[in-house]
Amino acid sequence: MKKVRKTSYKTPAWQRGKGGASRRTVLKYGAAAAATSIIGAPAILRAQETVKVGIVYPISGDFARFGDSVTEATLMGFEHVNEAGGIEALGGAMIEPVIVDIRSDPTVTRTETERVINDHDIVAVTGCYVSGLSMVASEVCERHQVPFVTGSISDGLSDRGFQYFCQVSPKASMFGEAQVRIARTLGEEFGPEKNRVAILFEDTDYGTSTADGLRNTAEEMGFEIVLFESYPFDIPDAGPLITRVARSEAEIVFPVSYLQDAILIIETLASRNVDVSIFGGGAGYLVPEFQDGLGALSNLTYSVGSWNWDIEHAQPHGISEAYAERTGEPFIHEHAGEGYCMARLIADAIERAGAADRDAVRDALRATELDPPHPAAIMPGGHLSFDDTGWNHNVHPVVVQWQDGKPRTVYPPEDAATDPVWPLPAWDDRA
Numbered sequence: 001m002k003k004v005r006k007t008s009y010k011t012p013a014w015q016r017g018k019g020g021a022s023r024r025t026v027l028k029y030g031a032a033a034a035a036t037s038i039i040g041a042p043a044i045l046r047a048q049e050t051v052k053v054g055i056v057y058p059i060s061g062d063f064a065r066f067g068d069s070v071t072e073a074t075l076m077g078f079e080h081v082n083e084a085g086g087i088e089a090l091g092g093a094m095i096e097p098v099i100v101d102i103r104s105d106p107t108v109t110r111t112e113t114e115r116v117i118n119d120h121d122i123v124a125v126t127g128c129y130v131s132g133l134s135m136v137a138s139e140v141c142e143r144h145q146v147p148f149v150t151g152s153i154s155d156g157l158s159d160r161g162f163q164y165f166c167q168v169s170p171k172a173s174m175f176g177e178a179q180v181r182i183a184r185t186l187g188e189e190f191g192p193e194k195n196r197v198a199i200l201f202e203d204t205d206y207g208t209s210t211a212d213g214l215r216n217t218a219e220e221m222g223f224e225i226v227l228f229e230s231y232p233f234d235i236p237d238a239g240p241l242i243t244r245v246a247r248s249e250a251e252i253v254f255p256v257s258y259l260q261d262a263i264l265i266i267e268t269l270a271s272r273n274v275d276v277s278i279f280g281g282g283a284g285y286l287v288p289e290f291q292d293g294l295g296a297l298s299n300l301t302y303s304v305g306s307w308n309w310d311i312e313h314a315q316p317h318g319i320s321e322a323y324a325e326r327t328g329e330p331f332i333h334e335h336a337g338e339g340y341c342m343a344r345l346i347a348d349a350i351e352r353a354g355a356a357d358r359d360a361v362r363d364a365l366r367a368t369e370l371d372p373p374h375p376a377a378i379m380p381g382g383h384l385s386f387d388d389t390g391w392n393h394n395v396h397p398v399v400v401q402w403q404d405g406k407p408r409t410v411y412p413p414e415d416a417a418t419d420p421v422w423p424l425p426a427w428d429d430r431a
Contacts, residue, residue: 049091053078053123062104070335080344114144117146124361126148129151147166147346149168151341153206154171166392176213182302183223183279197254199218200256201281206283223252238261239268242268242272246274256281305398305399307341312417317378319337352367401421
């Protein structure tokens, strides 16, 4: 990595309300409960020449922004399979997505996952973005012996001995290590070193599991943890939280938060001129609205992520460009990238299974051995395979930094697409 002292920035053309999430609502997919759409298959062939796959995400409610975009990317992945001729082993059968809105609610997640399994002859399910919702949906799928493929990150997802479960993403505990390691690396290689750390995290499964990893790694790497503070999801006022950060005299803040909380925390830090370097915990720090909501205040913010649009393994497939054309967004964010990966993975497993059979598809998924440039092998680490728990043990998080209106991968070196900027200037100089 090279030290970069100055970088110029420009506001991206895409803004909230122009394409993207604002026009992709649940109505697009039909009824809120579920809608079945067949991409690329003539109506006369639908009954006998399609393979159904459940797409189970929150496309309404608190997590609609993320669930909707992952659904879009998953549909795009299946569309690409169908456009290339479908499932060759099944005579060119088309993938038929069955879209389910679980409304950001665990109870609805359970009932709607049950319903899509009982009402449709699906061979697999993919979902649910939020780890807590994936916990519920995967339990339902395991009970019904339906393969479930997820990009959710909770460590606990793969700790239950499930046999119909696959997790393509890094685990939450790995994110904390990546956040801390890049902070230490930047200080050691470029200076100055900063040692006083504040860890802020929302009181959800995602927040607490990531924060535990942050704390353990920070202690191991010799950082002084001056604040370890949880806060309620969708916090209405970050003032008291930031007051505690200021009083702690922290030099680095590791916040673990979704979009609105991420924006509020940074706005409050900047408005009070609390001079800290920020290393976000993914989620809200990696979508276009982060830059849209913060403007110049987003510049140079670091974040850890499961995936990023500019990593090497994704480049040959033009995924980000295709997603941008489809949605009007400037790039495909981390969880949508995972959605594309999982769509191509499921299609590949059906192809290898040679049958629209749940057990055969499960066996094929667990036997996966894929390498770049396969369109499913786009996660950091490249090689895609699963251990006995159903986890893709080859994967690792990446660290990005917002530069020129986009998150750019800066760490680890084998995934980096550009150089990091360090140390960070004062808030007024980040434009």
